[in-house]
Ligand code: NAI
């Protein structure tokens with residue numbers, strides 16, 4: 001589709017109303033069941049990446065605030081939460097899930113405004129999945145003995161959790177729900193560019209009447225996160241974010257008895273065999289790399305296409321890319337919203353330069369980008385070598401590196417030739433090939449003839465530099481428990 005055709009066949013605007021969320025001017029910390037000012041008195045701005053406007057101010061928590069939060073969480077653990085019956089614990093979590101559902105429209109709009117993700121994805125994926133995680137783990141709360149027969153699972157105590165900015169509420173749900181269900185208390189930090197839905201969640205949890213101190217939010221930057229990691233009275237750290245910070249955290253807690261789970265970056269392979277249903281595969285490639293602006297740890301950012309169908313796949317892919325609507329995240333028609341922050345936008349542009357300089361051919365679909373805000377056209381790289389930076393490093397944006405292959409052994413080798421191991425996709429008509437390839441891929445999740453499918457009952461996590469520990473499913477209970 002040319003730019004002109006796109007203009008002729010453009011959609012009328014279909015904006016979601018932002019009135020469903022009353023964004024406050026300022027958000028405080030949530031410690032010991034109360035909204036409290038940060039001890040430094042400092043706040044930072046949260047920006048709407050769609051138009052670069054300031055949305056609100058968020059409390060900047062420091063070491064002292066973290067200490068207050070950990071003390072509150074310890075007291076709540078010792079005096080209330082660990083004494084409560086498992087069934088009653090479950091009831092609180094069910095209540096949180098239902099209240100999140102009741103406020104789902106508000107949460108979706110807030111998430112879209114704060115993060116730049118499209119309302120369609122926030123409304124249909126992030127928020128429902130976040131609610132489902134609470135429902136799912138609420139159900140486990142009183143069945144832990146059945147989950148681990150004969151092993152007498154016990155809670156750990158106080159857990160510290162650090163959240164990234166790509167799926168703010170969903171990642172919070174992945175962490176909070178299993179922690180509470182297993183009987184732990186929580187000190188959590190949202191990412192600095194996307195604190196808003198965590199602040200609304202704190203309000204929901206407060207209204208749900210969770211005993212004071214069971215759940216605490218200390219918002220802030222990396223140093224706030226480091227204060228959580230380094231606090232001596234925390235029993236476990238759960239982190240999702242960059243591999244670089246994951247390594248810092250692992251070093252910081254080495255020699256302590258803190259438990260750790262790390263869910264880090266990825267450079268996942270999406271593999272298309274010549275017998276795959278090509279049109280579905282093209283949809284899968286699009287979903288794999290352009291979902292959430294490519295800010296997805298398991299994004300299918302390396303595409304491997306069997307050589308004899310490569311030309312056809314790339315042609316169809318370019319055609320499909322031209323129909324992707326890039327723009328206002330709050331418009332219900334938008335497919336690709338805004339890049340989360342100026343920093344991330346600059347990082348991605350840097351990678352585009354590197355890709356070109358290292359000799360790959362760049363293709364960007366024609367589209368009209370809004371003048372204000374951090375937008376970019378969906379991007380492909382062709383002529384990519386295995387050693388190229390754009391085939392090795394996580395770009396975390398709507399940028400796909402395409403390579404071809406001839407044989408199964410070759411593509412398995414290429415797919416595994418990465419420091420990461422989070423996810424992969426395999427597209428083929430042949431069931432036996434799916435089992436053969438997926439069992440040889442060193443990746444935590446392998447999707448067959450689909451991509452980016454998530455469910456609370458299904459464990460998720462990585463190999464190698466993508467981290468360790470599993471979130472979701474029965475496996476997701478284990479990191480929050482100790483066994484006799
Ligand atoms: P980051 O890893 O710095 O941020 C993630 C979270 O960690 C934020 O809440 C941040 O405040 C916190 N944090 C930062 N430094 C910390 C420290 N020393 N101790 C404890 N917590 C700390 O990620 P950033 O800088 O926002 O993004 C950089 C790159 O990381 C991205 O381009 C992307 O490649 C990758 N990334 C991957 C994610 C994933 O889900 N795999 C999520 C976010 C970023």
Ligand code: MG
Pocket residue numbers: 046047048049113114115193194195
């Ligand atoms: Mg923001």
